[in-house]
Amino acid sequence: MKNNIKELRNAIKLTQGDLAERIEVSRQTINAIEKGKFDPSLPTAFRLAAVFNCTIEELFIYES
Amino acid sequence: MSSELYINQKSNSMKSKLIESRNRVAKWSVAWILTTALVTFGSQFLWESQIITVLTIILSLAVGVGMVMANRNFVNEGDELQRKIQLESMGLTLGLSVVVGIAYAQLDTTDLIAQDAEISFLVLFMGLTYILCVFFNARKYS
Numbered sequence: 001m002k003n004n005i006k007e008l009r010n011a012i013k014l015t016q017g018d019l020a021e022r023i024e025v026s027r028q029t030i031n032a033i034e035k036g037k038f039d040p041s042l043p044t045a046f047r048l049a050a051v052f053n054c055t056i057e058e059l060f061i062y063e064s
Numbered sequence: 065m066s067s068e069l070y071i072n073q074k075s076n077s078m079k080s081k082l083i084e085s086r087n088r089v090a091k092w093s094v095a096w097i098l099t100t101a102l103v104t105f106g107s108q109f110l111w112e113s114q115i116i117t118v119l120t121i122i123l124s125l126a127v128g129v130g131m132v133m134a135n136r137n138f139v140n141e142g143d144e145l146q147r148k149i150q151l152e153s154m155g156l157t158l159g160l161s162v163v164v165g166i167a168y169a170q171l172d173t174t175d176l177i178a179q180d181a182e183i184s185f186l187v188l189f190m191g192l193t194y195i196l197c198v199f200f201n202a203r204k205y206s
Contacts, residue, residue, distance in 0.1 A: 025143040032145055032205040041144050 002061040006034045008052045023047040085138045092131035099124035145205060153197035161190045 009019055016034070020027040023044060032038035033048075040048070049056045103124050107117045139150045165186045172181035 026146060028202070028206060029143050029145040037205050038145050038148070044144060 001039050001063060002036055003033065003059055004061075005030075005048065005052075005059065008054070008059070009034075012052070014051075019048075019051065022051050082138075082141055085134070085141050089131070089134045089138045092127065092134040096124065096127045096131045099127045149198060149201045149205065152201050153194055156197045157190055157194040160193050161186060164189060 005019075009016070014022075016030045017027045020030045024047075025044060029038065029040075029044075033040050045056050045060065049059050052059065099120065103117065103120045106120060111117070139147060142150065168186065169181050171177045
């Protein structure tokens with residue numbers, strides 16, 4: 001699953017560590033999500049969307 | 065309290081909780097190794113009483129349970145990726161240990177190896193496999 005997290009994170013000048021602290025996961029998890037190596041759970045996706053003030057659909061691009 | 069401050073305090077407590085639980089696993093593991101050594105070497109060199117041997121085995125079992133519980137807490141306190149890494153590593157370790165353990169026992173029962181199959185080899189194999197699996201799984205997601 002692709003996502004726009006890196007672009008949105010850079011736009012509000014957050015480091016991976018800052019974002020990880022905000023949604024209570026490790027920096028490694030943020031890195032893996034950004035690279036598309038790991039799909040987060042629904043609660044984590046909601047927390048990410050809340051940080052960027054957008055919807056989950058705006059954050060993640062589902063590829064069937 | 066501002067939300068920024070609240071989040072920082074919360075994540076700091078999460079980090080320190082993880083460090084604490086990792087240290088707890090290390091302490092319990094060292095204690096278990098020491099009690100296991102006490103049972104093995106104590107009965108050989110320190111005492112002859114079977115009652116003391118039984119008591120030290122019970123102590124070793126109790127400390128072993130403590131180590132398992134500490135490990136369980138450590139896994140539960142990780143985030144979802146850390147839990148996935150642990151789960152994959154444990155699954156691989158379990159599967160490989162069963163397959164390699166049975167093959168090793170068959171080497172013994174068919175007299176293809178000179179010495180008897182020792183459980184300590186399997187425990188060593190499990191430990192090394194688990195460490196390698198965690199290392200490679202962590203790299204896979206980095």
